[in-house]
Amino acid sequence: MILKDLPEDTRPREKLLAHGPASLTNAELLAVLLRTGMPGKNVLQMGQELLDTFGGLAGLLHATADDLRRINGLGGTAKRAQLVAVVELARRALAEKLKEKxxxxxxxxxxxxxxxxxxxxxxxxxxxxxxxxxxxxxxxxxxxxxxxxxxxxxxxxxxxxxxxxxxxxxxxxxxxxxxxxxxxxxxxxxxxxxxxxxxxxxxxxxxxxxxxxxxxxxxxxxxxx
Incomplete structure (x- = not known):
């Protein structure tokens, strides 16, 4: 099933805006970040594949750009750059917290x-x-x-x-x-x-x-x- 065939309130982006980020699964949050899938694989399936490949969210947060390159559908630069940027933002957010407290x-x-x-x-x-x-x-x-x-x-x-x-x-x-x-x-x-x-x-x-x-x-x- 492609995302546009899902009821609107179960699509990740619409669900996030309607109910907040805590209502989404990890795969759904990744789907919002990745935005689009690829032929034969919707963006939700891509998000779940990332989690399965890296052993969950913790493993994904430690993945490098080269690690992500090996995932089918992430060979281009845009999606890999988005994921790497999110990880770097997490590092910087934690560093700021430690500098303040x-x-x-x-x-x-x-x-x-x-x-x-x-x-x-x-x-x-x-x-x-x-x-x-x-x-x-x-x-x-x-x-x-x-x-x-x-x-x-x-x-x-x-x-x-x-x-x-x-x-x-x-x-x-x-x-x-x-x-x-x-x-x-x-x-x-x-x-x-x-x-x-x-x-x-x-x-x-x-x-x-x-x-x-x-x-x-x-x-x-x-x-x-």
Whole structure:
């Protein structure tokens, strides 16, 4: 069935305007964003295919433009650009929230932000959230890539960036491409090394998150800080 054959109040765009966005399924919201389907596949079916391919909305939010290119019907630039733009807007909205409020007033926003930034990377990335004296976000910087351990993450570089940002404290974060968010012994050792190094310049390490596409685990909450 094509969308124009559906009753008007069940078409995604009309349903959104009549009943609000909360009344739509994820596939319907994607249909509003994508606007049109393709021969043999209406836009609702395209939305559902995206969700099925990437394992739901969380997986789709971590998809890159290259990932989307492989989906039949998204080979052109317009629809891919729209989806990538929405993900970037989500990242920026979360960053703005963290810059306005104390990080610990919005713990879920911290997790969501880190998952959007790091959760679906194919390689390990070590990042630092630099915070002001009120624990509000100054900036997030990705400092190191590759296999992360005490030999490949340089405390001096973290200190230099913390001083350049005039940070009072930091939150460390890195991803596990394996999908297993449990901190390793190497993660614990690295955290203690950085904590001791940053203490020399009066910068506190408040937490270290291990991030996957589905969760962000706080080492502070596990008592590992």
């Amino acid at each position: 104390t990080l610990f007033d919005t713990p879920q926003a911290v997790r969501d932000y880190l998952q959007l930034q790091l959760g679906n990377r194919p390689h390990e990335v070590f990042a630092v959230l630099f915070l002001d004296s009120q624990h509000r976000l100054i900036a997030l910087e990705e400092l190191f890539r590759g296999t992360l351990n005490q030999a490949s993450v340089y405390p001096r570089e973290v200190i230099v960036r913390a001083l350049a940002r005039n940070a009072a404290s930091v939150v460390l974060a890195h991803n596990h491409p394996s999908g297993i968010a449990q901190p390793s012994r190497a993660d614990e050792a690295l955290t203690q090394t950085l904590k001791s190094a940053l203490a020399l310049v009066d910068v506190r390490v408040l937490d270290h998150f291990v991030v996957t596409s589905t969760e962000a685990v706080s080492m502070a909450e596990l008592g590992l800080l």
